[in-house]
Amino acid sequence: MTELLQQPWPWYVSGPLIGLVVPLLLLIGSKQFGVSSNLRHACAACMPGRVEFFQYDWKENGLWNLVFIGGTVLGGFLAGWYLNNPEPIDLSQQTVTELQALGITDFKGMMPDGLFSWQNLADPSGIIVLIVGGFFVGFGARYAGGCTSGHAISGLANLQLASLLAVIGFFIGGLIITHFVYPLIL
Amino acid sequence: MKDYLKYLIAGLFFGFVLVKSEVISWFRIQEMFRFDAFHMYGIIGLAVIVAMGSIEVIQKLNLTDFNGNKITISSKDSSQVTRYLLGGVLFGFGWALTGACPGPLFTLAGAGYGIIVVPIASAMVGTWVYGLLRPKLPH
Structure with missing residues (x-):
């Protein structure tokens, strides 16, 4: 079981699961899936200034979404830290060759460390x-x-x-x- | 607070799948923009199909949410063109540079990539500057 949770999931499994977030949010609270609104809510909460775009009730409109994104951080921790896949990503050889030509040499993890x-x-x-x-x-x-x-x-x-x-x-x-x-x- | 627990769990599910699907990877985004693999196209394509089918079912069956409220899905204002195309191009710049859209940015932070707080902070600044310039931008 642990092994299954550590491995990456193929696109035909993970794609539908991501799609299910849409009906999930609609069913649990009639909410529409959209992550980037949280950046606006965060601005409205922390540094609205006198900008009209940030003058609204962010708690009423966006607290649910900020909590959702908090959950995303936790999911990242569970899947990417606790159940981290130690193997490099199985990239297409073509991409690896092209990136190497640009000087990228480290293919471990989710991004080039350098x-x-x-x-x-x-x-x-x-x-x-x-x-x-x-x-x-x-x-x-x-x-x-x-x-x-x-x-x-x-x-x-x-x-x-x-x-x-x-x-x-x-x-x-x-x-x-x-x-x-x-x-x-x- | 109990009301919000469900959103925390939904987010946890989303973040978990984002990691296991590897869409939070800069390498996968590069592979997508180089058209070298089907991976990202398969994920986005199937996500759209499943979401579309689910919306169809919800509307056909007139389903209500857990609180018994009717589920309504608002439409976007498709009469505006400039903002979607131009804003989209600018967002695409950011997506290809950071290798992450907003969901993955937060997921990567959770996965222990500390450096990602830098693009998260500048994404907030970018959002704020948009708010400031909004009255002057073509939409």
């Missing part, structure tokens, strides 16, 4: 990946009105044209970084 380290914050690559990247996640998610969970999963499942546009945008952005920016900064 790029994602405190020391690397002194390097342009670290600043772009960690600080600029994080900024775009927050800014872009609110501008687009949702992230992967709200648009790519809930929104597409509910046949929202807005979500299709957003997902097309996600891919345009991701492809630009992957194919034009990473060769310059790595």
